Amino acid sequence: MTKRVRVRRDDSPLSPGAYWLLLAWSPAVMLVGMAAGAVLIIRSILVWGVGSDEYQFGVDIPMSAGVLVVWVGAVALMLLPPRGVLALRSGPFDSSRLLVWPLGRRFRMWNMLAAPVCGLLAAFAPFPIATALGSSSGIPVNLWIALPFALALTLLGVGLVGLVLRSALHGVELTPTHLIARGYLWTRRYPRHEIVSINAVALKFWPSALLGMLMNRDVEYTLQLSLAGGREPLLLASNSHEADVNAGADIIRAWRSAHAS
Incomplete structure (x- = not known):
């Protein structure tokens, strides 16, 4: 009896070129999701939550x-990258650009799907500072307490918005030639020839606590590089479960070895 072998098709309907183009425009895509989510949530609350004649159902909903x-x-x-853009431990590594998908x-x-709610947060971001400065006449204000608290809330909101815009x-x-770590707020590049070792590590208290507050989840493991100059940067773009971080580390070691040989 002949056994049929199932050929696995690519999971993504996009070509590698189309996927990279979509990824390049992803901040704009996330901004659209934030704006549409804010409009839909606010208008729905006003129409069906407040129930006033002042707020009527409209075409904007x-x-x-x-x-x-x-x-x-x-x-x-964006969450289904074609196999042609993925870095695998078995290689090949001759492509001009590959994603280490397990990392992050x-x-x-969850960061991407948070865009509509973060749009609502962005819409109300000016209110804490405005309230602290006394724009609401019925609320007594103590600037020494209210303004720092309002600034902290606003900065947290800006950080969350930036995180969502870069989430893809x-x-x-x-x-x-380079390892590119696209983190929550900025991008860092590390030359391949300067990378001495790659290790999965547990985060220390303060980075873990800060990321845990932003992500509303425990953030425990990340990737750490050892560079020829003695620096050991953490790649906070790589946060994930321990198994994911170890898998990503293996891929990067294989990439480094392939180009070093």
Whole structure:
């Protein structure tokens, strides 16, 4: 009896070139999701929550819902990268750009799907400072307490918005010459020839506590590089479960060895 071998098709309908283009525009895509989510949530609360004649159902509600449906489709495509863009431990590493998909995987989807709620947060971001400065006449204000607290809330909101805008880019990429770590707020590049070792490590208290507050989840493991100059930077773009971080470390070691030989 002949056994049939099932050929696994690519999980993504996008070509590698189309996927990289979508990823390059991902901050704009996330901004659209934030704006549509804010409109839909605020208008829905006003129409069905407040129940006042002042707030009536309008075409903006189904329009924002339709935009969110399209946005969800774009997010799904970004979460299904074609195999041609993925770095594998077995190689090959001759592509100009590869994703180390396990790194950052634990938070990638949830950060992206948080965009509509973060849009609502962004819409109300000016209110804490405005209230602290006394814009609400019925509320007594103590600036020494209210203003620092309002500034902290606003900075937290800005940080969350920045995190969501970069959520699709979040992770680690490999080129023939560099490791690129796209973190929560900025991108760092490390020349391949300067990387001495790659290790999965447990985060210390303060980085873990700060990321845990932003992510609303325990953040325990990340990747650490040892560089030729003696520096040992943490790649906070790589936060995930221990198994994911170890898998990502193995891929990067294979990439480094392949180009070193």
